[in-house]
Amino acid sequence: MAEPDDRVLHLAGIRKSYGSGEVESEILHGIDLTLRRGEFAALIGPSGSGKSTLLNLIGLLDRPTAGQLHIDGEDSGRLDDTGLTRLRGQRIGFVFQHHHLIPAFTAEENVAMPLLVARGRPDAEMFARAGRLLDQVGLADRKRHLANRLSGGQQQRVAIARALVTDPSLVLADEPTGNLDTHSADDVFALLREFNRRQHTTFLIVTHDPRLAARCDRIVELVDGRIVADRPPGPA
Amino acid sequence: MKTWLPFEWIAAVRFLREGRMQSLLIIVGVGVGVAVIVFMSALLSGLQANLIKRTLSSQAHITLLPPEEIARPQQATDATALRLQKQAQRLRAIDQWQTLRDRLETWPEIAAVSPVASGPAFAVRGEANKAITVVGIEPERYNRVISLAERLTAGQLRVGAGEAVIGIELARDLGAEVGDKLRLSAADGRSDTLTVTGLFDLGNKGVNARNVYVGLRTAQSLLDLVGGVSSIDLALHDLDLAEQLARRIAGEIGLTADSWIKTNAQFVTALTSQRVSSNVIRFFIALSVAFGIASVLVVSVIQRGKEIGILRAMGATQAQMRRIFLLQGGIVGFFGSLLGSALAWSFLMLWQLLARNPDGTPMFVIGVEPGLVALAAGGASLVGILSALLPARRAAQLDPVVAIRG
Ligand SMILES: Nc1ncnc2c1ncn2[C@@H]1O[C@H](COP(=O)(O)OP(=O)(O)OP(=O)(O)O)[C@@H](O)[C@H]1O
Ligand SMILES: [Mg+2]
Numbered sequence: 001m002a003e004p005d006d007r008v009l010h011l012a013g014i015r016k017s018y019g020s021g022e023v024e025s026e027i028l029h030g031i032d033l034t035l036r037r038g039e040f041a042a043l044i045g046p047s048g049s050g051k052s053t054l055l056n057l058i059g060l061l062d063r064p065t066a067g068q069l070h071i072d073g074e075d076s077g078r079l080d081d082t083g084l085t086r087l088r089g090q091r092i093g094f095v096f097q098h099h100h101l102i103p104a105f106t107a108e109e110n111v112a113m114p115l116l117v118a119r120g121r122p123d124a125e126m127f128a129r130a131g132r133l134l135d136q137v138g139l140a141d142r143k144r145h146l147a148n149r150l151s152g153g154q155q156q157r158v159a160i161a162r163a164l165v166t167d168p169s170l171v172l173a174d175e176p177t178g179n180l181d182t183h184s185a186d187d188v189f190a191l192l193r194e195f196n197r198r199q200h201t202t203f204l205i206v207t208h209d210p211r212l213a214a215r216c217d218r219i220v221e222l223v224d225g226r227i228v229a230d231r232p233p234g235p236a
Numbered sequence: 237m238k239t240w241l242p243f244e245w246i247a248a249v250r251f252l253r254e255g256r257m258q259s260l261l262i263i264v265g266v267g268v269g270v271a272v273i274v275f276m277s278a279l280l281s282g283l284q285a286n287l288i289k290r291t292l293s294s295q296a297h298i299t300l301l302p303p304e305e306i307a308r309p310q311q312a313t314d315a316t317a318l319r320l321q322k323q324a325q326r327l328r329a330i331d332q333w334q335t336l337r338d339r340l341e342t343w344p345e346i347a348a349v350s351p352v353a354s355g356p357a358f359a360v361r362g363e364a365n366k367a368i369t370v371v372g373i374e375p376e377r378y379n380r381v382i383s384l385a386e387r388l389t390a391g392q393l394r395v396g397a398g399e400a401v402i403g404i405e406l407a408r409d410l411g412a413e414v415g416d417k418l419r420l421s422a423a424d425g426r427s428d429t430l431t432v433t434g435l436f437d438l439g440n441k442g443v444n445a446r447n448v449y450v451g452l453r454t455a456q457s458l459l460d461l462v463g464g465v466s467s468i469d470l471a472l473h474d475l476d477l478a479e480q481l482a483r484r485i486a487g488e489i490g491l492t493a494d495s496w497i498k499t500n501a502q503f504v505t506a507l508t509s510q511r512v513s514s515n516v517i518r519f520f521i522a523l524s525v526a527f528g529i530a531s532v533l534v535v536s537v538i539q540r541g542k543e544i545g546i547l548r549a550m551g552a553t554q555a556q557m558r559r560i561f562l563l564q565g566g567i568v569g570f571f572g573s574l575l576g577s578a579l580a581w582s583f584l585m586l587w588q589l590l591a592r593n594p595d596g597t598p599m600f601v602i603g604v605e606p607g608l609v610a611l612a613a614g615g616a617s618l619v620g621i622l623s624a625l626l627p628a629r630r631a632a633q634l635d636p637v638v639a640i641r642g
Binding site for chain 1: 253553
């Protein structure tokens, strides 16, 4: 159905263990997974099944113990820390559960942060872009507010704008609505979906909420460090 | 956001501003340390400069004397015995002193050259009789070595024929004032009667009681040194080079050259050990300031773990994280040093108000020089950066996964 270069993410035989020697315990036991451009996938599974561990590997925040991990065709195993950091900065956007904005900066500055980090100096273009994204997430009037002066739902919308500011290939969201009330959760989810439709950005979203998972294109289920199901939504 | 600042500077400044109380406390801590160091340095260099100035108020930086003659009674004939005896009695003189004077005046290190004919004599006035040193000078040249004119308490620096300038101690001992006459008598019955034209106070009791300044000619005839001088006094541009230069002169010209450093060896040693002990104290103050900065930054790295993790997830490199914390150390050091210099300046003003001579004049004038402030600012910034090395390393090596989860 799609060309090979359509693969934003490609995992083959990914394993991850913590500890070493006698106390070594393997959390992920050989994960194979491919995400194509424009996919909007949910990652579900019981607590402790390894969802966050997998997301951290995909996000290049951590290295697998074994297996291959390609982002946009680039083999992460060949990169050193600086190379991983660069690839991460260019291709991946993060949305965390606890919104994780930097309180010393304004909403606008937080959104522009990935560009600032990459370019090394502030410029007008990055703030224009941050401003447009804040408009799109409905926070046009909160641009100059310090991050910690915003409500939880507002902070998460800022975090989404930040994840998208570099125009990444893949956005990873670890329980992005886990800390929000139902109403805000729906808003935030709708925003993610909207960016996916408009820009064909690929999303991988960890969620415990079956209601939200059902609104994704694809549901990947992880149990005890193995993928046990990978299906479109609908009656299982 | 200031558009000309790089990312690391922006983040460092924001982090410091956000941790207001911590930043303020550590800057004050650095400031107190810097203040003590600057205050000590200014006080010590002021004190030492003052001591040296006092010591050198009646001394040349280098004094050239005739080469040491070794009496060698090779053949003990009557003639040599006679000559040996004569040598012992007569003042030794420097040959060709005019040529030498003109030659030394061309040396760039030498500020002034002053030939002197001096020797022992007695000053007699009425009943009073004092052992003194006749010092024959060329007043203009001499004044550039020892500022006699400035130190006059009465009269003028006039040492023409029949004129003499004497110290205030001697004036008191002899009951003489400007305009009075006194008689100088030297060996072999040579004597001269002179009018006192001025009184000086060189800040040294011995010198004030002993030295009688007269014209070079007058001294030469009194001391039987006709056409000769007994020593040449030098003033230098750089005091500290005196000993080196003295060796060079001795080597090149073949005279004995005594530098003030050698003639005041004990005094110079005392100054040096004072400086060494103050350096030790300053080093330990700087060390404790460094530990203070380091501990605050270590805590800050722990507190900001999550933010460091986020920035790393946003693509910030380890090097960027390291620089953010090194900069915080440097900035704290820099602002601490400004505060410290201001504090030191106030201490010094206060000290000058309190430390006064018995007559109410300030003991000596010291200030915080711009150079010292610049040095303190540079030094404290460097110490700040150095003390941030360890915290910055921790920040750079923080595992973003752990930081974000935590
Ligand atoms: N740094 C670590 N060292 C050792 N064990 C770890 C580490 N990180 C995670 N684990 C373990 O790995 C397993 C999977 O954890 P992970 O956080 O990936 O689960 P999860 O699916 O995200 O769970 P949740 O739904 O509760 O967020 C857990 O048993 C956890 O204790
Ligand atoms: Mg998790």
